[in-house]
Amino acid sequence: MKIAIISVTENAKNLGLEIQEKLSKDPTVIKCDCFYKNVKENFNYAFNNYDGIIAIMASGITVRTVAPLIKSKDKDPAILNIDEKGEYVVSLLSGHLGGGNDLTRKIARLIRAKPVISTSTDVNYKYGVDTIASRYYYRINNVKSILPFNKAVLNNIPFTIKSEKDISFLKKYFLGCKFEQLPGKVYSDNDLENKVNLGQIQFSFESDGQEFTLEMDERKLVVGIGSRRGKTMQNVMIAVENALENLNIPISRVNSFATISIKKDEEGIINACKHYNRPLEIIDIDDVRNFTSDDCSRSEFVQKKFGIDGVCEQCAMIAAGEGGKLIHKKIAMDGVTVAVAVSK
Known part of the structure; x- marks a missing residue:
């Protein structure tokens, strides 16, 4: 998830920086940027470029600013509102399809605030x-x-x-x-x-x-895998299952795995895919070399050895298709790297 934090006071700015620091440790948060003042301009930008917006300001400011931008429940980003003392986290918009209610609970846990959610299913402890x-x-x-x-x-x-x-x-x-x-x-x-x-x-x-x-x-959900030579099926499975646990997604929801052509013969990757009974997509190294995305990290080691920026994030996004997005950043475990992307 890409998250923008917008604040208008000094106290709110400091709270935003605290939230940003905490979210930086979450591999399911692909990007988190803080914006200060210039509310209308920053909302206009964030509304079209982020999955979620955390507004640390009076709710009236948020509502009046965001109202002209609203399109539909399947297109709008999640909008959260927090008071500058961080006592309440309010889910304002796109609580369900946009993931706003889940994000509200997450942020409330991080700053020890009270989540405020008003959707009928949630307040009745049910799931829409x-x-x-x-x-x-x-x-x-x-x-x-x-x-x-x-x-x-x-x-x-x-x-x-x-x-x-x-x-x-x-x-x-x-x-x-x-x-x-x-x-x-x-x-x-x-x-x-x-x-x-x-x-x-x-x-x-x-x-x-x-x-x-x-x-x-x-939507096509792809786990991208990179591996040092000779890593076992167990090594691969541990990394894969760690990422899926972070996303709270079962292996049965995964559509495919993807790796780069220079790793197509790695027995650990091949056997893990067979164990999960999921297809392995092989991404040509030239396709990876020509792929660019601001969401992908860059490895100096991989660049020096293979002339590419990375493997698992790039392969996952390429296999997810045009318009696909990263939903879990690269994690490295015992010589295996894993990332997850989903189609548009």
């Missing part, structure tokens, strides 16, 4: 379908279909959830609902380099003789 879409990187085909399903959640109306892939990780969110596993695709060893299956989840229920449906498509 749009919250699940945000947490697990699904795209809802028809945003207007969210409302009847969240009402069903609030009114304890069970619905049917169908998928050809393993979505057992969702059962804890929708207690009492019926899950149906549809026939899925199984990879053979010969498929593992070129088959990527993007699944869909179908939700449905009936009420007063009317049938409601909602479909979520998987």
Whole structure:
């Protein structure tokens, strides 16, 4: 997540810097920048370039400034408001699809503040379908279909959830609902380099003789891997599972792994992909060399040895496709590097 912190007073500025310092240690925060004063100009810039905005100022200033910028719940960034003493963190906009409510809880924990969340599902300790879409990187085909399903959640109306892939990780969110596993695709060893299956989840229920449906498509989620020579499957798996734990994403949600062509024969990477039954995409070294993104870090060691800036972040973003974004920065564990990207 890319986060902008905007403040207008000296105390707020200092609180913003404190939050920025704490978030710098979080590998799921790709970028965090602080902006001081020039509220209208900074909001205009941040609204179009960041996933979340933390406004440390009076809520009236935030509301009046952001109001002309609002487009729709599936496009607007998350907007949080914090008082300059850091006592309350308020989720103002895009609490579900934009991840604002989850970010509110995270920031509140970091600065020991009280989170203020007003969405009906959350205050009733339930989960909206749009919250699940945000947490697990699904795209809802028809945003207007969210409302009847969240009402069903609030009114304890069970619905049917169908998928050809393993979505057992969702059962804890929708207690009492019926899950149906549809026939899925199984990879053979010969498929593992070129088959990527993007699944869909179908939700449905009936009420007063009317049938409601909602479909979520998987956004392609890719784990990029770099490895020193001779690293084992266990080495790779430990790094992969550490990153996925940081994201709170199960391995069943991963669509593919990606590595660079000069590492295509590394047994540790190959065997880890076979163990997880996920395809391994091989990214040509020239494609990595020609790829540029401000979100990717640069390794002097890799640049000196191979003439490229890095491996795992670049491979993950290339495999995710045009418009894809990094959702977990590079981590290095015992000679293995891992990063995670998701498609647009």
